[in-house]
Amino acid sequence: MAAPAAPRHVVVLAGGKGTRFWPVGRERRPKQLLALDGDDPRPLLRATVDRVAPLCAGGAPWVIAGRAIERDVRRLLPDVPRRRLVFEPAGRNTAAALGLAAHAVQDEDPDAVVAVVPSDHHVAPLRRYRDTLRACLDRAAVSDRIVTIGIRPTEPATGYGYLALGPRLATTKAGPVHRVARFVEKPSAAKAARFLAGRRHLWNAGTFVFRPAVLLAALARRQPEVAARLTRAAEGGLAGPALDRAYAGMPSISIDHGVMEKERGTEVLAATLDWDDLGSWDAVARHARADRDGNVLDRAAVAVGSRRCFVRSDGTPVALVGLDDVVVVRTPDALLVARRGGGERVRDVVDALRRAGRDRVL
Amino acid sequence: MAAPAAPRHVVVLAGGKGTRFWPVGRERRPKQLLALDGDDPRPLLRATVDRVAPLCAGGAPWVIAGRAIERDVRRLLPDVPRRRLVFEPAGRNTAAALGLAAHAVQDEDPDAVVAVVPSDHHVAPLRRYRDTLRACLDRAAVSDRIVTIGIRPTEPATGYGYLALGPRLATTKAGPVHRVARFVEKPSAAKAARFLAGRRHLWNAGTFVFRPAVLLAALARRQPEVAARLTRAAEGGLAGPALDRAYAGMPSISIDHGVMEKERGTEVLAATLDWDDLGSWDAVARHARADRDGNVLDRAAVAVGSRRCFVRSDGTPVALVGLDDVVVVRTPDALLVARRGGGERVRDVVDALRRAGRDRVL
Numbered sequence: 001m002a003a004p005a006a007p008r009h010v011v012v013l014a015g016g017k018g019t020r021f022w023p024v025g026r027e028r029r030p031k032q033l034l035a036l037d038g039d040d041p042r043p044l045l046r047a048t049v050d051r052v053a054p055l056c057a058g059g060a061p062w063v064i065a066g067r068a069i070e071r072d073v074r075r076l077l078p079d080v081p082r083r084r085l086v087f088e089p090a091g092r093n094t095a096a097a098l099g100l101a102a103h104a105v106q107d108e109d110p111d112a113v114v115a116v117v118p119s120d121h122h123v124a125p126l127r128r129y130r131d132t133l134r135a136c137l138d139r140a141a142v143s144d145r146i147v148t149i150g151i152r153p154t155e156p157a158t159g160y161g162y163l164a165l166g167p168r169l170a171t172t173k174a175g176p177v178h179r180v181a182r183f184v185e186k187p188s189a190a191k192a193a194r195f196l197a198g199r200r201h202l203w204n205a206g207t208f209v210f211r212p213a214v215l216l217a218a219l220a221r222r223q224p225e226v227a228a229r230l231t232r233a234a235e236g237g238l239a240g241p242a243l244d245r246a247y248a249g250m251p252s253i254s255i256d257h258g259v260m261e262k263e264r265g266t267e268v269l270a271a272t273l274d275w276d277d278l279g280s281w282d283a284v285a286r287h288a289r290a291d292r293d294g295n296v297l298d299r300a301a302v303a304v305g306s307r308r309c310f311v312r313s314d315g316t317p318v319a320l321v322g323l324d325d326v327v328v329v330r331t332p333d334a335l336l337v338a339r340r341g342g343g344e345r346v347r348d349v350v351d352a353l354r355r356a357g358r359d360r361v362l
Numbered sequence: 363m364a365a366p367a368a369p370r371h372v373v374v375l376a377g378g379k380g381t382r383f384w385p386v387g388r389e390r391r392p393k394q395l396l397a398l399d400g401d402d403p404r405p406l407l408r409a410t411v412d413r414v415a416p417l418c419a420g421g422a423p424w425v426i427a428g429r430a431i432e433r434d435v436r437r438l439l440p441d442v443p444r445r446r447l448v449f450e451p452a453g454r455n456t457a458a459a460l461g462l463a464a465h466a467v468q469d470e471d472p473d474a475v476v477a478v479v480p481s482d483h484h485v486a487p488l489r490r491y492r493d494t495l496r497a498c499l500d501r502a503a504v505s506d507r508i509v510t511i512g513i514r515p516t517e518p519a520t521g522y523g524y525l526a527l528g529p530r531l532a533t534t535k536a537g538p539v540h541r542v543a544r545f546v547e548k549p550s551a552a553k554a555a556r557f558l559a560g561r562r563h564l565w566n567a568g569t570f571v572f573r574p575a576v577l578l579a580a581l582a583r584r585q586p587e588v589a590a591r592l593t594r595a596a597e598g599g600l601a602g603p604a605l606d607r608a609y610a611g612m613p614s615i616s617i618d619h620g621v622m623e624k625e626r627g628t629e630v631l632a633a634t635l636d637w638d639d640l641g642s643w644d645a646v647a648r649h650a651r652a653d654r655d656g657n658v659l660d661r662a663a664v665a666v667g668s669r670r671c672f673v674r675s676d677g678t679p680v681a682l683v684g685l686d687d688v689v690v691v692r693t694p695d696a697l698l699v700a701r702r703g704g705g706e707r708v709r710d711v712v713d714a715l716r717r718a719g720r721d722r723v724l
Binding site: 318338 | 384385664666667675678680683684685688695696698699700701707711714715720723
């Protein structure tokens with residue numbers, strides 16, 4: 001198979017929220033603006049842009065973010081051309097965002113093939129990741145299907161979606177391409193254990209690769225209102241009042257639930273990568289370097305008789321005494337102390353603080 | 363027995379350290395300067411002075427403190443006459459401090475009877491405490507013995523000294539007075555359980571009541587060097603170079619170990635009081651009002667799925683998630699997170715911070 005001529009584009013989705021990373025993450029400081037990946041000092045969005053830029057036509061990816069963080073994004077990404085920064089008037093989940101991505105790239109480059117990647121995931125090693133993304137782009141250019149990245153499970157995780165493998169369709173140097181038999185939502189522990197043992201399910205890494213026309217056709221079939229609203233927005237240049245009007249009543253639905261679970265013929269590249277979605281402080285702790293007691297401490301912390309603790313401080317000295325499995329996150333204006341493994345409940349705390357009238361720190 | 367005519371004096375010992383209350387307590391901010399007693403907003407020393415002032419001849423107690431906190435003490439106690447504030451050049455434990463107290467009061471009032479009380483204890487109810495102290499003073503005025511306060515144990519505590527009861531000598535409206543059969547240092551758990559069951563041992567509440575001449579005679583018998591040095595300091599007016607010289611080589615020994623354990627004829631008033639020595643954050647948590655989950659939270663804290671936690675913040679919002687039995691103490695420049703019940707180990711953290719070169723926050 002000859003290398004396809006389609007120009008490769010990457011769109012970084014930067015629409016996440018910061019709730020689960022309180023108190024470092026805030027309503028106006030979502031997680032993609034935070035440095036959460038191990039020792040990497042870069043905000044996740046900056047690291048993602050750097051990761052994909054070398055394989056992008058024009059040397060830079062596209063970014064889709066919320067208008068609420070427009071200034072932060074521009075400041076963080078001075079090297080990304082302004083027309084490649086697209087700001088949604090409001091978050092309307094991933095179906096709308098992927099459709100917007102497809103329109104934006106198609107308007108600039110009708111021959112493009114596009115990879116839409118999250119801005120808030122851990123992925124390594126770098127070179128193999130780029131090879132994987134290139135292989136997906138090249139496959140989508142010839143198959144005219146939506147291609148996803150699947151990760152071989154290493155544990156019976158219940159926090160990710162899964163892809164059931166269908167027949168093998170092709171082989172690439174980054175791994176085999178299979179038909180997707182089925183998209184599976186976050187499973188129960190028992191189901192996750194069966195998936196791990198059966199070796200016919202991969203983690204859904206949240207990456208979607210396609211020719212714009214292919215994605216837009218699927219969207220028109222499965223989410224016609226989303227598709228129609230985006231078409232009208234595209235006629236108005238994907239900005240200004242036309243975009244505002246399109247988003248005002250835009251259905252909020254995920255691409256997985258709204259499109260992928262319903263589509264037939266979707267493909268998955270079974271990749272060999274270290275991957276995690278960095279969805280909570282627990283996940284951040286997993287990817288950071290621990291000392292011999294299993295503690296992940298920043299330079300300002302000391303621990304006595306403590307194990308498997310995680311400390312992120314604002315530079316202020318933090319002392320732990322006699323604790324196991326505790327997460328401590330200190331900012332100048334707030335403090336979280338949580339049981340490790342209870343990452344999801346950080347959202348409950350944010351709700352409790354709102355009820356207590358402490359919106360200033362949210 | 364007629365009420366004795368001896369004028370009642372109270373001396374507050376304010377020589378404690380702050381190590382176990384890090385990070386609120388500091389080398390230059392010892393615990394008697396901190397508000398640690400339940401909801402009482404007053405520093406412990408201020409609360410102690412207020413507690414005893416009504417029964418003092420002249421309307422104010424004496425205070426013995428270290429010269430390092432002289433300015434803080436003067437600022438905190440503007441209503442205590444300057445000549446009743448006595449500053450030690452250095453901490454030399456309680457034998458020297460009690461001797462100094464005896465000299466100071468005797469110089470002003472040769473007929474005095476003196477109660478020396480700690481500045482860092484929880485004691486309640488207030489009226490019964492004052493009655494108890496008056497009864498001790500009146501007893502010491504007629505018995506010419508050193509009289510202590512003993513507290514009926516309510517649990518097999520291993521953190522306090524105990525007094526073994528001898529024969530009953532008298533009855534007061536605050537409780538019976540017994541001969542002390544023996545002073546017992548902090549016991550093992552097994553011994554403490556036997557003391558509790560046997561009902562012949564009381565907690566040693568660290569209060570000593572005496573005529574100055576009686577205490578000074580005991581000191582001369584049991585700690586002749588301490589006594590001799592204080593006599594020379596008294597000839598120099600208990601201040602300035604004479605006091606410096608006396609303290610430069612002063613033996614550092616506690617009144618319990620150096621005198622009381624060796625003396626015969628000591629007396630104890632068996633009191634009925636709520637009492638604790640507020641020796642650690644754990645003790646502070648015990649005396650504060652808990653919510654229905656057993657949490658002691660300040661106004662800035664919220665807790666989700668947490669029980670028996672203690673939070674003291676600098677006003678900054680603190681959120682707890684999924685924790686049991688954790689102590690959190692936040693100041694603007696430091697943070698402690700500790701297992702409740704591990705109060706003693708806070709000192710280890712202070713050592714670790716010193717080794718890490720973080721003396722600025724000690």
